[in-house]
Amino acid sequence: MTQLPALRLLGLVLLGAVISPLGDHIHVATGTTAYDEMWLRIGDSPLWFPLFVGISTAALAETRVRLGGVRAAVSTRWAVGGVAAVMAMYAATGLLRGQPTALGVTLIAGLAIVVWSVIGDGRGAVCGVVAAVTGTATEAILSEAGVFHYASDSDGLLGVAPWLPFLYFTFGVVAAVLGEVSRSRNDQPVSSGG
Amino acid sequence: MTQLPALRLLGLVLLGAVISPLGDHIHVATGTTAYDEMWLRIGDSPLWFPLFVGISTAALAETRVRLGGVRAAVSTRWAVGGVAAVMAMYAATGLLRGQPTALGVTLIAGLAIVVWSVIGDGRGAVCGVVAAVTGTATEAILSEAGVFHYASDSDGLLGVAPWLPFLYFTFGVVAAVLGEVSRSRNDQPVSSGG
Amino acid sequence: MTQLPALRLLGLVLLGAVISPLGDHIHVATGTTAYDEMWLRIGDSPLWFPLFVGISTAALAETRVRLGGVRAAVSTRWAVGGVAAVMAMYAATGLLRGQPTALGVTLIAGLAIVVWSVIGDGRGAVCGVVAAVTGTATEAILSEAGVFHYASDSDGLLGVAPWLPFLYFTFGVVAAVLGEVSRSRNDQPVSSGG
Numbered sequence: 001m002t003q004l005p006a007l008r009l010l011g012l013v014l015l016g017a018v019i020s021p022l023g024d025h026i027h028v029a030t031g032t033t034a035y036d037e038m039w040l041r042i043g044d045s046p047l048w049f050p051l052f053v054g055i056s057t058a059a060l061a062e063t064r065v066r067l068g069g070v071r072a073a074v075s076t077r078w079a080v081g082g083v084a085a086v087m088a089m090y091a092a093t094g095l096l097r098g099q100p101t102a103l104g105v106t107l108i109a110g111l112a113i114v115v116w117s118v119i120g121d122g123r124g125a126v127c128g129v130v131a132a133v134t135g136t137a138t139e140a141i142l143s144e145a146g147v148f149h150y151a152s153d154s155d156g157l158l159g160v161a162p163w164l165p166f167l168y169f170t171f172g173v174v175a176a177v178l179g180e181v182s183r184s185r186n187d188q189p190v191s192s193g194g
Numbered sequence: 195m196t197q198l199p200a201l202r203l204l205g206l207v208l209l210g211a212v213i214s215p216l217g218d219h220i221h222v223a224t225g226t227t228a229y230d231e232m233w234l235r236i237g238d239s240p241l242w243f244p245l246f247v248g249i250s251t252a253a254l255a256e257t258r259v260r261l262g263g264v265r266a267a268v269s270t271r272w273a274v275g276g277v278a279a280v281m282a283m284y285a286a287t288g289l290l291r292g293q294p295t296a297l298g299v300t301l302i303a304g305l306a307i308v309v310w311s312v313i314g315d316g317r318g319a320v321c322g323v324v325a326a327v328t329g330t331a332t333e334a335i336l337s338e339a340g341v342f343h344y345a346s347d348s349d350g351l352l353g354v355a356p357w358l359p360f361l362y363f364t365f366g367v368v369a370a371v372l373g374e375v376s377r378s379r380n381d382q383p384v385s386s387g388g
Numbered sequence: 389m390t391q392l393p394a395l396r397l398l399g400l401v402l403l404g405a406v407i408s409p410l411g412d413h414i415h416v417a418t419g420t421t422a423y424d425e426m427w428l429r430i431g432d433s434p435l436w437f438p439l440f441v442g443i444s445t446a447a448l449a450e451t452r453v454r455l456g457g458v459r460a461a462v463s464t465r466w467a468v469g470g471v472a473a474v475m476a477m478y479a480a481t482g483l484l485r486g487q488p489t490a491l492g493v494t495l496i497a498g499l500a501i502v503v504w505s506v507i508g509d510g511r512g513a514v515c516g517v518v519a520a521v522t523g524t525a526t527e528a529i530l531s532e533a534g535v536f537h538y539a540s541d542s543d544g545l546l547g548v549a550p551w552l553p554f555l556y557f558t559f560g561v562v563a564a565v566l567g568e569v570s571r572s573r574n575d576q577p578v579s580s581g582g
Contacts, residue, residue, distance in 0.1 A: 022296060022300055023300070025294075025296050026294060026296050026297045026300060029294035029296060029297065030293070030294060030297065077311050078311070080307060080310075080311050081307065081308050081310075081311025081312060083307075084303075084304045084305075084306075084307030084308045084311065085304065085308050086304075087300050087303075087304040088300065088301050088304025088305050088308065089304075090300065091296075091297050091298075091300035091301035091304060092301060094293070094294070094297045095289065095293070095297070095483065099418070099482070099483070100413075100414060100417035100418060100482070102410060102413050102414050102417060102479075103414045103417065103418065103479050103482045103483070104479075106410060106411070106414060106475055106476070106478065106479035107476050107479035107480060109472075109475075110472045110473065110474075110475040110476025110477075110479060111472075111476050112472075113468060113469065113471075113472030114469050114472045114473050114476065116468075116469075117465050117466070117468050117469030117472065118469060216490060216494055217494070219488075219490050220488060220490050220491045220494060223488035223490060223491065224487070224488060224491065271505050272505070274501060274505050275501065275502050275504075275505025275506060277501075278497075278498045278499075278500075278501035278502045278505065279498065279502050280498075281494050281497075281498040282494070282495050282498025282499050282502065283498075284494065285490075285491050285492075285494035285495035285498060286495060288487070288488070288491045289483065289487070289491070
């Protein structure tokens, strides 16, 4: 049994799936990434990408609620601002072609910590680290497998961009807040298990 | 009779008129925009531009107060931060020459929503939408009339930049906060009409 | 006798000394700055640079506490977000090569005021101005002395970048918050003098 109601989890899958192709399109349009194999596509993205981001969004939100300590103060406003911040950062990574590694890493890591400091908590940081590790590892494996590749000036971390973990960290922090918002509006937990 | 005192409205006209030529200068200096006809000028701007922005600032602030529900918590600090955020975003749009449309739109729209999520409310969003529609329409008409033009890589929305509505939205949200700040320091309304 | 305990001042020196070479490396890697004379070095920086930033961090923090009126609401979260914001801004200045002076100044000044509006107070602004004046003057003198130089497209203010005072201002505001955080966790002042 999930802590979050099935309909809300579905809503989070859709949110992630609808928004992520926009960021992916920016990376393809700037030449930051390129797909080498693609069967079914949505815009510039293969079908698996929005599914991966959508399911991850819901899984991280559910994980956050299961970690306990959902904050009463978290409001929809935080969720809206958080999602917008991730999208702005996603777009900003498209400006980093040809820039020194330290510039991109410091800019995105700094912004990631700013976002966390405004809307995050310790358990949200855990979700952020989980997202950073799993997201970066997934992309590194797919890149190694020849599914897609980062530009040669942006592939310094196991074949992916060095700033990528910090973009995923912010995604995880925001997904955690989405979990808190979904949960705090639903006073009676669906299940006391977990 | 206006809801805001005449002197404060005049102050808002001046604020918009003094700051806007700086942003306009950035657009001209980066080649984002160029004027084709100009009679009276202030720096790189024709006289009508700071007047347009200044009067719009005051009109949007007055509109926000007339919409009611002025928040007591709004402080001068929010107004200062909001004006600074708009100017930083205005400057950031000067970095978008030659970038994909989706990058500029996602970056500026994301930042616009972040600013709204921190200092805005529903009625402020209404002011933002009014500013986005009227500002973009005004520039599209003037561009069509041959008064000025956007660079060919930045004119994809009716002859103006696709990120322009989101910059105007942020301007409208901040002008609304300026209205709230001006009003909340003036406990006795000048007029109960409206 | 200092207001802040010696161990905390040492921690602030270390914080500034450890983080600053990262920003300096970005400026060197982007060609924003270049060193002409360097004896002892740490990464791309001469030894004196991290020492200068580290000691300045502690001195500004101590100054803030001596100015009085330490806010009880200031939390570690503000300090973490503030340090991250300065580093993100430091990195962003590396994107400004070849951009118009007004763009860089407006972007960095706007962001500086946004940071101040979120975590600063009047006395923090005083620390910011002290940092802006002393930091800019120090770099201008060292540049004039031939120790290092800014790129020819970024040296318009006494030989240093025109956006530099606003980066130092933010640094001073954040160092002041670091002082408040260090002090507010230490209810019994070490010394009532000052």
